[in-house]
Amino acid sequence: MTNYRPRPYVASAGPRWIFSYADMVTILLVLFVAISAHDLRRIEARSRMALPVKPPASPTAEAAPKPAAAEPPADLDRARRILEERGLKPLLEARGLVISLPQAVLFASGDDRLNAAALPMVAQIAEAIRGIPNKVTLIGHADAVPIHNRRFRDNWMLSVARGLSLFEALNKRYGIPQSRLSVAGFGSYSPREPNDTAQNRAANRRVELVVLREAGAVR
Numbered sequence: 001m002t003n004y005r006p007r008p009y010v011a012s013a014g015p016r017w018i019f020s021y022a023d024m025v026t027i028l029l030v031l032f033v034a035i036s037a038h039d040l041r042r043i044e045a046r047s048r049m050a051l052p053v054k055p056p057a058s059p060t061a062e063a064a065p066k067p068a069a070a071e072p073p074a075d076l077d078r079a080r081r082i083l084e085e086r087g088l089k090p091l092l093e094a095r096g097l098v099i100s101l102p103q104a105v106l107f108a109s110g111d112d113r114l115n116a117a118a119l120p121m122v123a124q125i126a127e128a129i130r131g132i133p134n135k136v137t138l139i140g141h142a143d144a145v146p147i148h149n150r151r152f153r154d155n156w157m158l159s160v161a162r163g164l165s166l167f168e169a170l171n172k173r174y175g176i177p178q179s180r181l182s183v184a185g186f187g188s189y190s191p192r193e194p195n196d197t198a199q200n201r202a203a204n205r206r207v208e209l210v211v212l213r214e215a216g217a218v219r
Helices: 017-050 076-083 116-130 155-173 198-204
Strands: 096-102 134-141 181-187 207-217
Touching: 076 096, 076 116, 076 207, 096 116, 116 155, 134 155, 155 181, 155 207
Parallel strands: 134 181
Antiparallel strands: 096 207, 134 207
């Protein structure tokens, strides 16, 4: 009887191509991971380049000084002081030297004829500004109460007429050249105060004499 020895059982690991496939998948995975990491670093670098760079603040840096307010012209300031000494209350504004004259001092209600009692005051103003070459604008203002009489159909016409009356007095009586003078009328459209009380309406009825900051030649 022949001796029979059974061979040991060896489990099959499958076809050989599976090993090659697994190696290829592993290599591709590593490659994809490397590419992704490289792209991520490149994107981060570009993002940092795109961000605005703020320079570090210098410890010795100081805030820029604010521009100083423009000094009033010397001749306007001198005229202001002269008029203050004579009891008036002129103001130096951005547009120039402003002398606000109440209607009650200059004119009767609803009228544009200059009161005789106001002439000494107008003479003092003319004396203070006569030597200044700057232009002068006379601006009439009224309150919001409607007016309609034989001479004026509305407040705008009244405000212009009062400016013209002051124009004639400064020119014909006190020698201020016409080349320096101009007239404007705002009616009730530029009030100083709300037109809600009698006192406020009285403040709004006025003629402003404005010596402008810009100098002009006297002819």
